[in-house]
Amino acid sequence: MDDPQENENPQELQRPGDEVEVESEWRKQAWTQLEKLRQKSPLVQCITNFVSMDLMANVLLSAGASPAMVYSVDEIPEFTPKVDALCVNLGTLTPDWLPSMKLAAETANKEGKPWVLDPVAAGCSSFRLKACIELLGMKPTVVRGNGSEILALFKGSVDHTSKGADSRHDSADAVEAAKAVALLTGGVVAVSGAVDYITDGQRVVGVHNGVPMLQKITATGCSVTALIAAFIAIDPVHVFEATASALSLFGVASELGMKVAKGPGSLRMHLIDLLHGLDQGTVLDKVRITEL
Ligand SMILES: Nc1ncnc2c1ncn2[C@@H]1O[C@H](COP(=O)(O)OP(=O)(O)O)[C@@H](O)[C@H]1O
Numbered sequence: 001m002d003d004p005q006e007n008e009n010p011q012e013l014q015r016p017g018d019e020v021e022v023e024s025e026w027r028k029q030a031w032t033q034l035e036k037l038r039q040k041s042p043l044v045q046c047i048t049n050f051v052s053m054d055l056m057a058n059v060l061l062s063a064g065a066s067p068a069m070v071y072s073v074d075e076i077p078e079f080t081p082k083v084d085a086l087c088v089n090l091g092t093l094t095p096d097w098l099p100s101m102k103l104a105a106e107t108a109n110k111e112g113k114p115w116v117l118d119p120v121a122a123g124c125s126s127f128r129l130k131a132c133i134e135l136l137g138m139k140p141t142v143v144r145g146n147g148s149e150i151l152a153l154f155k156g157s158v159d160h161t162s163k164g165a166d167s168r169h170d171s172a173d174a175v176e177a178a179k180a181v182a183l184l185t186g187g188v189v190a191v192s193g194a195v196d197y198i199t200d201g202q203r204v205v206g207v208h209n210g211v212p213m214l215q216k217i218t219a220t221g222c223s224v225t226a227l228i229a230a231f232i233a234i235d236p237v238h239v240f241e242a243t244a245s246a247l248s249l250f251g252v253a254s255e256l257g258m259k260v261a262k263g264p265g266s267l268r269m270h271l272i273d274l275l276h277g278l279d280q281g282t283v284l285d286k287v288r289i290t291e292l
């Protein structure tokens, strides 16, 4: 794949050699990180919503990580120091969950463990927005949300036209907001959608993998956030790159799954199977990450 002349993709032959070379590096990196994830099987603590627990745990297992849906405030002081990464998701938030989320984030920070925030439906109520903003202030390593969620965090105001967990905005409309949020936290922010954008406030890359039908399966966003936690656990020095790899490989599995799925139900099953079976040839062929 190093030599563009050997590339079987005709679109790539029309692009400048340095762009092809850069994309090839991202592909190799995604494969290296996936291999490492499978070898190390990081333990990922997920404080997540009831809707997502099953798919999230299965996505983590199929990728090679170990999920633990441990969320009682009584267990966090003992358990969180042992995990490799933490995923905090506000999907079915009630006031009783917040102390667990905050204590886990504080513990992760104290222990130097990376953590990811998924601000599900951030703009749908003032209760939820306030919780998101408080957690954002605890400086998550990565924030991953859809366009509407990242815009709500940036604006800091309730969105009266919110569709809850679903996005009303294209990811491209939230790139500047994502940059601003990244500068605020000092971490990485990913906006998902037709193209996933990843930024640290300066750099931006676009991930061009995935299929629209992922939006018709609940908790795919939640699950890819947990996958990001697994990837940053194994490469905490390259958080930006690991975030792009996780989003891209999840998208590649969905593209392969779409070829055999009959609808959202069977895509969900194939997504898990194909993430588990991803091999080097497929990753080097299908990952599409571009620098913007
Ligand atoms: N139109 C689309 N085309 C391709 N992939 C998409 C599209 N919309 C969302 N995705 C993918 O679906 C997954 C979940 O993203 P998204 O639907 O934005 O999150 P959420 O479920 O939190 O709203 C991501 O991997 C994203 O890349």
Ligand SMILES: Cc1ncsc1CCOP(=O)(O)O
Pocket (backbone or CB within 6 Å): 049, 051, 052, 091, 092, 120, 165, 166, 217, 218, 219, 220, 221, 222, 223
């Ligand atoms: C439908 C729903 N309601 C509260 S949490 C949740 C799941 C959201 O999952 P995702 O953000 O991955 O679509």
Ligand SMILES: [Mg+2]
Pocket (backbone or CB within 6 Å): 120, 121, 145, 146, 165, 221, 222
């Ligand atoms: Mg979501």
